[in-house]
Amino acid sequence: MDHCDVLIVGAGPVGTTLALELALQGVSFRIIDKSPTRSEHSRALIVHPRTLELLDRHGPVVDKLMSKGTIARGAVMNINRKLVARVDMDDLDITDTNFPLPLMVSQAETEKFMEEALAEYGKAVERGYTATNIVQNDKGVTTTLKTPNGSHTTIRSKYVVGCDGAHSVVRHSASDVTFDGDTYPQDFILCDARLRNSNVARDRFTICFGDTGLLAFFPISPHSNDNNEDGLIRLIASGGRSVTKQPPSQPTAPGSPGSQPQHQHGEQPDEPPTLSHFQHLLDSFAPPGSGTVHSPIWLARFRLHHRGVNSYRSSRLFLAGDAAHIHSPAGGQGMNVGIQDAINLGWKLASVLKHHNKLTEEAREALLDSYHAERYPVGRALLQGTDRMFSFTAAASPWILKVRNAVLPWVLPWLVAVKWVRRRFYGFISGFGTSYRYSGKGNGGGAGESCVVGMNIMSSESSSMKIRGGDRLPDGKVIELTPGRAEVGRTDGRYAPGDEGRRVPDLPLLEERTETSLHRICRGASWHLLLFSGTGTGDSNAVTVEGLTLAGERVLAVVKRECSLHFFYHVAEDQDRGDSAGQGRLRPLGDGELQVVTGDSGVASYADPGGRVHGLLGLDNGHGGFVMVRPDGYVSHIGYLSSLHDFVKEWESQVRI
Ligand SMILES: Cc1cc2nc3c(=O)[nH]c(=O)nc-3n(C[C@H](O)[C@H](O)[C@H](O)COP(=O)(O)OP(=O)(O)OC[C@H]3O[C@@H](n4cnc5c(N)ncnc54)[C@H](O)[C@@H]3O)c2cc1C
Incomplete structure (x- = not known):
């Protein structure tokens, strides 16, 4: 049986961030992923300012991201094909950071640059290894892995961190952890494609509300490249149909009937939309001159959930990222909050491991418990915030859509003109507003107490x-x-x-x-x-x-x-x-x-x-x-x-x- 101090299950952006943190701290760990290769799908396109600040301590990751991405300066809101508001984020007088604005860049690039940074620490993801069974006792954790050649092996570690996404095996192995929440009735469709002859802003998100749904544009690589190709764009739209609600239980475990372990949470791989459907949406919802989509590289249909764990820690098992919280992509939060989970946990695990003998057991436990105390409230706020944004932008009922579209042209321009409203909203989505003040001793917070604040x-x-x-x-x-x-x-x-x-x-x-x-x-x-x-x-x-x-x-x-x-x-x-x-x-x-x-x-x-x-x-x-x-x-x-x-x-x- 192999041994290590920490086993990280899952090498998405969250697991890789944790690996970077543990490598920085000089702790012994292994990081495994069941997928033989990194995902090439763009998924998270927005890296928020606080994430950039925190990743900036790992070599050239952020410089590389900056060189590939585009700074997002704000958003454009259209209703029924007419411009109603331009929301600026670059006039908020945020001067206490090197990264005042979000960056739009594909998650595939983010993961690639993180893995390159990990290699600079002399560490690598072990690919093709699937965690199939995890058992903990008071001395450690035994994890059974299916290896790339189909055989099985076991690893004994002091701690296991589940960064294994929405269908987390680590979460399923923690008998006292629940994953409560619900599934949204609407489905969503997505298309990454090139956009020709378009007047859509290339340094902003564009959201188009219509009476029957919505269409949003996110530039991926907005400029034509050397071959004179059109820029890449992400289109997301309401799928145009409601789906029967799933009962509010845990998502099915990987390997069980109905699960889709190879796909992003909620992806419906059997029913991808077509490019012509997106062109139709563009012609119906976006202002004239929005262009022609062609050369799609990803077409997908999604069901979205909002669910969160009741505890980020179960003794020697920890959960981070999508394994702990899943929600709609409204506000572009999932990867960002997950990366920040990992950064919160990394140094705490390292302190306990490196200074085991100098710390009392009580101090070690208090430090590890502070991970839940600090990140659980952030996760709750994330689920509530994204749910509100989602309900506002993607209401399912046609009459709510009509009322919204009648009221917004009056309210939105006034609302976005008020700087403190934008600052408040931006504080939430940028990550600058995240504080552990209220997880401190005596400050309440309702979800445990932090000993390090x-x-x-x-x-x-x-x-x-x-x-x-x-x-x-x-x-x-x-x-x-x-x-x-x-x-x-x-x-x-x-x-x-x-x-x-x-x-x-x-x-x-x-x-x-x-x-x-x-x-x-x-x-x-x-x-x-x-x-x-x-x-x-x-x-x-x-x-x-x-x-x-x-x-x-x-x-x-x-x-x-x-x-x-x-x-x-x-x-x-x-x-x-x-x-x-x-x-x-x-x-x-x-x-x-x-x-x-x-x-x-x-x-x-x-x-x-x-x-x-x-x-x-x-x-x-x-x-x-x-x-x-x-x-x-x-x-x-x-x-x-x-x-x-x-x-x-x-x-x-x-x-x-
Ligand atoms: C369309 C779309 C748009 C999005 N936009 C944004 C955005 O703009 N901003 C944002 O912050 N977020 C966004 N998100 C969310 C973001 O993609 C996720 O929150 C993020 O990928 C979560 O990272 P993770 O590392 O927790 O999980 P994942 O990325 O799901 O990675 C989990 C990893 O664990 C591995 N794994 C799973 N089970 C096992 C096992 N048993 N053994 C070994 N390995 C295992 C998987 O192969 C995978 O590599 C978006 C998501 C989608 C689908």
């Missing part, structure tokens, strides 16, 4: 903090400070030990900027402790190198895991002396406000020109502060340095890792 560490002056424990770490640009260069501003341009405590002369510094960003700094497998000097305004002084070093030492004494320390110093940005707006030179603050910009503390140090990053984090009222960032890029604790004592106490009593 602290409430804001409250002290009188921190009660107004805008980022809290559980929130995404916003991204912002800072400047790398290299000891030994001209940061301190001595006339010889070098820092010398003993300069701490002396006032820095008000000289230009950092002529040559090496710009980096919070997200880049917080990549890698470890936790990150960010210590901020504070802006030194109002009645408080900015904290010196010694102050931050002391604070760092106090925290590192109780945090037993790998934790990287980073110092951030507020410096003024003198726009007047710069070449152009935003390119000003940096100088230390005025007399007495900042005594030493950087030192030889050996800690990575950064300048925060104009205190912009301090401001993003809500640390801009003068006082120094700290932010503890988890390996998955979420803030676990945040506060002012004056509340460091409370943070250390909370870490010792609650987090214990």
Whole structure:
């Protein structure tokens, strides 16, 4: 019998993401997939901004996706062949990220680039292996695999993660896990084809509502290629017929009568639509000039479900992605949320495995339970949100469609003109709105408690903090400070030990900027402790190198895991002396406000020109502060340095890792 720490069943986008995370963490794992080759179907076309941010720590995956995909700038809504609204997403003033907009790119490309990144870690998917039976006890899990040559073998692992899609065998093996929900009565048809002579927007989604259904366009590769071929487009339409409801039970198990294990969940392989049917829909629902479809590469009919598990964990078995939640493609969420499941789980499994002997059993269990506590509420919100969007866009009843189409031309233009409405909606679909704040201890949430999210560490002056424990770490640009260069501003341009405590002369510094960003700094497998000097305004002084070093030492004494320390110093940005707006030179603050910009503390140090990053984090009222960032890029604790004592106490009593 073979052994490994983690067996990942399923190498779709979710399983491959988990493999990337475990490889980054240096954990022993295997990843198997029953399919001998990767799927070439486009399926998920939208990679949302939060997913791009999170995948960006795995080598060139995101750069490759960017080179193949198209940035989606918004949507166009037509009703009965007339334009009623253009929805913009590029005017929402989202500045705290490198990826403000979604990317349209085929899931086949996404999976390919992920597998290439996995190869760079020296790991590969074992294809042609099907998990057929999974049995766990309190010591481990035994999985029976059917091998490519038809024989059977077993693997013993400490944990098994089911990333095996809608018909998950892992889920079926967990006797205490249910998969409740329902099947939509409408069926849907899909066509990936080329589009000729079309005026359909190539950098937006286009949705056309008609009195008998809807048709949506999603550009896949919108531009003609070198051979002068027409661009590829995805068309999705209501299938034009209602289907008898299935009882709200679990989907049939793979291998049992009626199951379709070779197909995407809900696909009805026996009844594909025809290209001429799509041309007819285009002529009936889309505005004149929408073009001619030809050269189809995928025609399919779908039934859609909305179902979710009651638990993401059953002892040593975990579920992620479509194995845990399936829903309509409205909002383009499934793959994105699944990838984020995997990123949440990866570092937790790794912590428990790598530091098994240093953690108490209680601490290990609490950390693994926090996966369900944090991701279950996200999954529930996903099912509710996509269900609402689906019911709105694809109502089955003809009279609801008529009322909708009569009302929308009046309401939609007004609604999309209101920025905060769009921002709110975008917060949900982009993934930026995902927060584990309410899975924290004492914060309720109803689905268990997370041990790795602290409430804001409250002290009188921190009660107004805008980022809290559980929130995404916003991204912002800072400047790398290299000891030994001209940061301190001595006339010889070098820092010398003993300069701490002396006032820095008000000289230009950092002529040559090496710009980096919070997200880049917080990549890698470890936790990150960010210590901020504070802006030194109002009645408080900015904290010196010694102050931050002391604070760092106090925290590192109780945090037993790998934790990287980073110092951030507020410096003024003198726009007047710069070449152009935003390119000003940096100088230390005025007399007495900042005594030493950087030192030889050996800690990575950064300048925060104009205190912009301090401001993003809500640390801009003068006082120094700290932010503890988890390996998955979420803030676990945040506060002012004056509340460091409370943070250390909370870490010792609650987090214990
Ligand atoms: C038409 C369409 C459009 C979509 N659009 C979007 C979109 O725009 N954005 C978005 O985020 N999502 C979208 N989705 C959803 C997205 O495709 C899925 O959510 C995503 O593929 C789920 O990934 P996964 O890795 O969880 O599961 P899957 O992609 O289903 O992968 C599961 C893998 O497990 C393997 N497997 C299954 N059983 C076993 C077994 N017993 N042993 C070994 N291996 C096994 C399978 O071969 C497969 O490779 C869309 C889906 C469809 C159908």
